[in-house]
Amino acid sequence: xxxxxxxxxxxxxxxxxxxxxxxxxxxxxxxxxxxxxxxxxxxxxxxxxxxxxxxxxxxxxxxxxxxxxxxxxxxxxxxxxxxxxxxxxxxxxxxxxxxxxxxxxxxxxxxxxxxxxxxxxxxxxxxxxxxxxxxxxxxxxxxxxxxxxxxxxxxxxxxxxxxxxxxxxxxxxxxxxxxxxxxxxxxxxxxxxxxxxxxxxxxxxxxxxxxxxxxxxxxxxxxxxxxxxxxxxxxxxxxxxxxxxxxxxxxxxxxxxxxxxxxxxxxxxxxxxxxxxxxxxxxxxxxxxxxxxxxxxxxxxxxxxxxxxxxxxxxxxxxxxxxxxxxxxxxxxxxxxx
Amino acid sequence: xxxxxxxxxxxxxxxxxxxxxxxxxxxxxxxxxxxxxxxxxxxxxxxxxxxxxxxxxxxxxxxxxxxxxxxxxxxxxxxxxxxxxxxxxxxxxxxxxxxxxxxxxxxxxxxxxxxxxxxxxxxxxxxxxxxxxxxxxxxxxxxxxxxxxxxxxxxxxxxxxxxxxxxxxxxxxxxxxxxxxxxxxxxxxxxxxxxxxxxxxxxxxxxxxxxxxxxxxxxxxxxxxxxxxxxxxxxxxxxxxxxxxxxxxxxxxxxxxxxxxxxxxxxxxxxxxxxxxxxxxxxxxxxxxxxxxxxxxxxxxxxxxxxxxxxxxxxxxxxxxxx
Numbered sequence: 244x245x246x247x248x249x250x251x252x253x254x255x256x257x258x259x260x261x262x263x264x265x266x267x268x269x270x271x272x273x274x275x276x277x278x279x280x281x282x283x284x285x286x287x288x289x290x291x292x293x294x295x296x297x298x299x300x301x302x303x304x305x306x307x308x309x310x311x312x313x314x315x316x317x318x319x320x321x322x323x324x325x326x327x328x329x330x331x332x333x334x335x336x337x338x339x340x341x342x343x344x345x346x347x348x349x350x351x352x353x354x355x356x357x358x359x360x361x362x363x364x365x366x367x368x369x370x371x372x373x374x375x376x377x378x379x380x381x382x383x384x385x386x387x388x389x390x391x392x393x394x395x396x397x398x399x400x401x402x403x404x405x406x407x408x409x410x411x412x413x414x415x416x417x418x419x420x421x422x423x424x425x426x427x428x429x430x431x432x433x434x435x436x437x438x439x440x441x442x443x444x445x446x447x448x449x450x451x452x453x454x455x456x457x458x459x460x461x462x463x464x465x466x467x468x469x470x471x472x473x474x475x476x477x478x479x480x481x482x483x484x485x486x487x488x489x490x491x492x493x494x495x496x497x498x499x500x501x502x503x504x505x506x507x508x509x510x511x512x513x514x515x516x517x518x519x520x521x522x523x524x525x526x527x528x529x530x531x532x533x534x535x536x537x538x539x540x541x542x543x544x545x546x547x548x549x550x551x552x553x554x555x556x557x558x559x560x561x562x563x564x565x566x567x568x569x570x571x572x573x574x575x576x577x578x579x580x581x
Numbered sequence: 582x583x584x585x586x587x588x589x590x591x592x593x594x595x596x597x598x599x600x601x602x603x604x605x606x607x608x609x610x611x612x613x614x615x616x617x618x619x620x621x622x623x624x625x626x627x628x629x630x631x632x633x634x635x636x637x638x639x640x641x642x643x644x645x646x647x648x649x650x651x652x653x654x655x656x657x658x659x660x661x662x663x664x665x666x667x668x669x670x671x672x673x674x675x676x677x678x679x680x681x682x683x684x685x686x687x688x689x690x691x692x693x694x695x696x697x698x699x700x701x702x703x704x705x706x707x708x709x710x711x712x713x714x715x716x717x718x719x720x721x722x723x724x725x726x727x728x729x730x731x732x733x734x735x736x737x738x739x740x741x742x743x744x745x746x747x748x749x750x751x752x753x754x755x756x757x758x759x760x761x762x763x764x765x766x767x768x769x770x771x772x773x774x775x776x777x778x779x780x781x782x783x784x785x786x787x788x789x790x791x792x793x794x795x796x797x798x799x800x801x802x803x804x805x806x807x808x809x810x811x812x813x814x815x816x817x818x819x820x821x822x823x824x825x826x827x828x829x830x831x832x833x834x835x836x837x838x839x840x841x842x843x844x845x846x847x848x849x850x851x852x853x854x855x856x857x858x859x860x861x862x863x864x865x866x867x868x869x870x871x872x873x874x875x876x877x878x879x880x881x882x883x884x885x886x887x888x889x890x891x892x893x894x895x896x897x898x899x900x901x902x903x904x
Contacts, residue, residue, distance in 0.1 A: 436834040507764060525733055
């Protein structure tokens with residue numbers, strides 16, 4: 244069973260931790276995160292700022308800042324170990340078979356190079372292709388990501404394009420070498436809603452068409468609901484709930500997930516002008532160690548057991564959450580207090 | 582009924598540099614906006630970046646003189662009102678609580694600053710009023726001597742709201758007040774704004790690009806596109822039955838947390854709105870999936886709808902449709 248799942252997994256992450264050196268002591272930004280992304284599926288990491296979702300993506304790509312240390316029981320791309328790989332091996336994969344799309348395309352693109360030169364360079368470097376061949380592929384892909392008159396665009400600089408067009412260029416660049424895995428970190432957060440919908444539609448369509456494994460990192464539960472096959476909810480550096488998108492929104496189990504969903508005004512569900520749900524308190528400091536459930540200081544169901552190691556509960560074969568309480572008990576409690 | 586705020590023919594242009602040797606270009610940030618704000622309402626202003634919503638807010642606040650047009654507060658032109666009198670009645674809350682608070686001042690002194698500007702109270706009384714304002718926004722008095730850097734993003738935004746409330750204004754103009762915040766903090770701030778409105782009888786002008794938030798909070802909504810209000814209406818009606826094709830596309834693009842619906846197709850094409858280069862005719866026509874020849878020619882005039890107006894050649898008058 245394990246081997247069948249492993250063979251389909253493009254990315255395997257097992258017990259990944261990232262610790263950042265700070266003047267105040269070690270900051271445990273990612274604490275024992277495990278998940279995989281299979282060929283042709285979209286997996287979302289969702290959580291609020293500081294939950295460790297971006298650090299997780301940087302750790303996978305070996306792009307962590309120098310002050311950060313990565314540890315993992317297993318970190319593998321297409322079956323090959325990433326944790327022990329040399330810099331040269333990583334460089335051969337990155338931008339080639341594993342590509343990344345960042346939040347702000349203006350800072351991710353080189354302002355001094357034309358779009359064409361940047362697209363061509365990545366292909367020539369990884370595929371040892373000729374200029375003409377790489378250029379042809381660039382024109383092809385710019386067309387594919389919905390950019391009109393791609394030949395003229397090749398000669399333009401990033402600042403000459405709008406934010407939406409720049410993000411399309413980023414997607415084209417990620418696709419240049421025909422990657423197996425794309426990691427997109429908040430790819431539409433800097434964009435307007437109409438452009439966001441267009442970019443996500445494009446990304447989802449390409450992902451399906453090309454059978455790419457997509458790891459999408461976002462804070463937006465709306466995006467998660469619409470694009471994810473599977474979701475991992477992160478809180479304070481750890482995954483607190485994992486499920487298919489359908490399961491997560493139909494039956495959120497972890498108190499944090501439930502709290503987060505209650506904070507969103509839902510048209511047709513929350514009455515306009517009424518108070519929204521809240522999550523009291525603040526995220527605990529990740530400097531030093533955290534024992535037990537990191538959410539317990541903000542959780543209405545918290546009790547003594549939460550300070551010890553917390554069990555993983557199964558709501559279904561694909562739906563797990565980390566909580567002292569079974570969700571059925573919580574629901575009963577909720578009704579009793581209502 | 583006369584409105585609390587009446588903006589008439591409000592326009593603002595900026596002259597922007599296009600490089601060392603190029604001629605300066607004119608950016609029409611706001612172009613001929615008429616807008617009323619009634620007492621006790623929450624007027625939402627939505628639109629994409631560059632549509633002029635923040636420029637409009639700054640003109641309403643009297644922080645930016647319009648190129649043409651007037652803003653009247655209770656019938657008086659704000660240009661002839663003393664700056665302090667205006668600030669007593671109307672206060673802003675901005676998006677980023679990291680840059681809108683002076684990092685070198687303590688919380689109580691930040692909150693009391695509008696009173697110091699008014700020069701109407703003693704130092705002790707200013708501090709007492711600042712602490713009372715902090716209490717209204719749910720910040721205990723022990724935070725009074727902290728610096729902003731010691732507070733979380735949500736707490737900073739509470740400080741910004743307390744500063745807006747300390748002069749006991751009637752109107753608070755909120756420009757993207759929760760856009761820099763996480764959702765769990767956003768809901769706390771929205772709840773606070775809802776409570777304050779009820780307790781203090783405030784009127785809000787609420788600017789946001791987050792349509793779900795505007796639908797939740799606003800009683801009327803104005804939709805802006807390239808400097809113009811293209812549709813205005815009562816919130817429920819506008820969200821149920823958007824008339825302008827831009828409003829329709831905007832609402833269709835909202836990703837509600839409902840799995841299985843996929844990513845909507847708004848049919849807008851890849852043209853993006855450029856305020857430096859506003860198209861002739863209807864400014865939306867290059868992106869409009871329903872555009873016809875007439876849209877390239879004339880700027881559409883507002884047409885009455887069930888609950889407001891829409892400025893689109895294809896929208897027919899509610900009255901003429903009924904007839």
